Amino acid sequence: MDTVERTPVDLPGSDAEPAGTARDTAGGAPAHRRARARATASMADVARLAGVSSQTVSRVSNGYAGVTEETRRQVLAAMKELGYRPNSAARALKRGEFRTIGVITFTLSTTGNVRTLEAIATSAAHEGYAVTLLPVAVPTQDEVRGAFSRLEELAVDAVIVIMEVHLLDAATVTLPPHVQVVVVDSDAGDHYTVVDTDQAGGTRAAVQHLLGLGHRTVWHLGGPEGSFAAQRRTDAWHAALTEAGRVPPPLIRGDWSADSGYRAGLELAARDECTAVFAANDQMALGLLRALHERGRRVPEDVSVIGFDDIPEASSFLPPLTTVHQDFAEVGRLCVQAVLSKMRQDGPERGTTLVPTRLVRRASTAPPPETT
Amino acid sequence: MDTVERTPVDLPGSDAEPAGTARDTAGGAPAHRRARARATASMADVARLAGVSSQTVSRVSNGYAGVTEETRRQVLAAMKELGYRPNSAARALKRGEFRTIGVITFTLSTTGNVRTLEAIATSAAHEGYAVTLLPVAVPTQDEVRGAFSRLEELAVDAVIVIMEVHLLDAATVTLPPHVQVVVVDSDAGDHYTVVDTDQAGGTRAAVQHLLGLGHRTVWHLGGPEGSFAAQRRTDAWHAALTEAGRVPPPLIRGDWSADSGYRAGLELAARDECTAVFAANDQMALGLLRALHERGRRVPEDVSVIGFDDIPEASSFLPPLTTVHQDFAEVGRLCVQAVLSKMRQDGPERGTTLVPTRLVRRASTAPPPETT
DNA sequence: GTGGGTGATGTTTGCGTAAACATCGAGTGT
DNA sequence: ACACTCGATGTTTACGCAAACATCACCCAC
Structure with a gap:
């Protein structure tokens, strides 16, 4: 049972501990x-x-x-x-701060969230802060409310939310007044401090890249309705096309998953006029590629496909995917910076910080086929 | 058996927050x-x-x-x-426990780690525990040592390590003596409590599936040297082949990345005798598929490919990947259970718990081509 | 009625730390 | 030499909570 497993240092005085594992209620002694x-x-x-x-x-x-x-x-x-x-509890009690940042996130199933979280944890550690994770299993108000009520008595000095904010608002948030909040993936810049990827810029780059190759227009496989990131990519796609004098084709929606991309791809493959598709993330692009391949539409000869995120696997897709690279690490780093400077009261109280993207050209885009 | 789900109160409203945001930096006052x-x-x-x-x-x-x-x-x-x-600091100070579990992980770039972490966080939350994340950027001893020294003064009651343990041992760990440790991805069952996927069972299933289809033998694209998971999959592959009376082909090593799978694939594509490959994870399988495709080797007609992990995208590979499904959620859940029961001193002090896998058959495996 | 529960509540104490204040000795300027 | 500063160190105190113990009112059995 109580073998002296750990042996950290030779704890002087750790000798005794005579079997009585603090269990003896009988002993009249103290x-x-x-x-x-x-x-x-x-x-x-x-x-x-x-x-x-x-x-x-x-x-x-x-x-x-x-x-x-x-x-x-x-x-x-x-x-x-x-x-x-x-003893950090005693220290926290005395100092009134915990040197801990809470991160609320709705699932870690998307690359973006994970990479951001990782960067947050790293940056925070670098600043001497620990990171406490608060996963929200399903994006219902009840769940979010639950996360926050846990958070309320949790020992954190600040909170970073990687999630849609409308849910946050809905859940009568009752944080201790001094706890700072920073949000990712949101357009709530007028209510909160927001850090996010420059979705619009990245989208614009993608669309312009395709138009520059000679495509008449660009189809769009968008993300789910609830997502601000998806919304902004869709809006920017629409705007970029319109500005260029092109007619935006009807929007097709997925749910970020490769499967949804596959289903959308089956649909798009049937349309001969579709020569270029901008998928709102790489996973959907993957499904799209599969569907196009199955239907005999070659990429990039017949159809160009561009993604968003630049996940590590994107370079191994068939063909290697041209995509918009997001700098998640930078997003995470800035989140921590923002929240810390808010705590030190020398940062902007609210507003949005955008992290630029970078277009990565690989083999999934090319000029459109000769129109006869 | 439910823990005494505290239910403190239903939380007080966040009415006021009376503007007094402590803004006066100038004041010479106390x-x-x-x-x-x-x-x-x-x-x-x-x-x-x-x-x-x-x-x-x-x-x-x-x-x-x-x-x-x-x-x-x-x-x-x-x-x-x-x-x-x-005030949880005061409460922790008084009670001598923090109701927090620290999770040390080396990067969150692999699906497995992330999914496990997510499950850990969820399970922990369910038990009323918070999860503090300790990322180790690079797997050097210095880094690991750093993580542990941070951990030492961190307020955690227990630690779950998702990482190679030889690094852990190397870093003269000096945890507070009462802090419990559980390890994932290790064979250190005689030193620690270990929870892990049944690597051997999954591998065996994969190999037997391929042999059952008629392949003479199965090539193996293994993971990096440092990894116990990789090691065990490689060992099990070797054992399964030997037991079946087959001759194991030379081992090819990757580093888990799709790129490494691609490089290995170029090599394998050149070998006509290779009709079946077991990749140690799905990412490498992805790269492998690309290489085979580029070299004109059809999957599964010419070469069968099987992966490990069953990442969500695997079903959208070209072709959809047959692979060994890991139940990461269960691994995470069991980690939390194990560490909690150790804390309550009613669980096994050490030993290994294995989580079974499941073979998912998709379209990347088939009988070998007719040998003329 | 007296002694002994029993349940509701109050009082004391101490967890480990660090701010605030106190002390004390050595140097410095005139 | 004296008052004074300053640096090094010790002493007191309080952070917010909850365990242990104390108190008090009430009820019951004999």
């Missing part, structure tokens, strides 16, 4: 005292060993000035011997 | 005091307003028995009026 004692060394223990006051330990621990090099060494030695590490 | 004052109402405030002792507030807050309905109502009213919410 059981509770022994039970919790010495779980971890506290500042006081270190202070005692080092022969200084606990305040000095605190100073060393926090790197404050005003400690002799000599004293400092002693304290550090004592810390090491005892395997001391500060 | 700034710090103002800053932290009145951030949140404490139990004492609620107690005062309700005309009871703070202990009674505590009892209400924690749903303990022994409070008159009348008193309870008063306390709840006071909570609501003050917008009270418990």
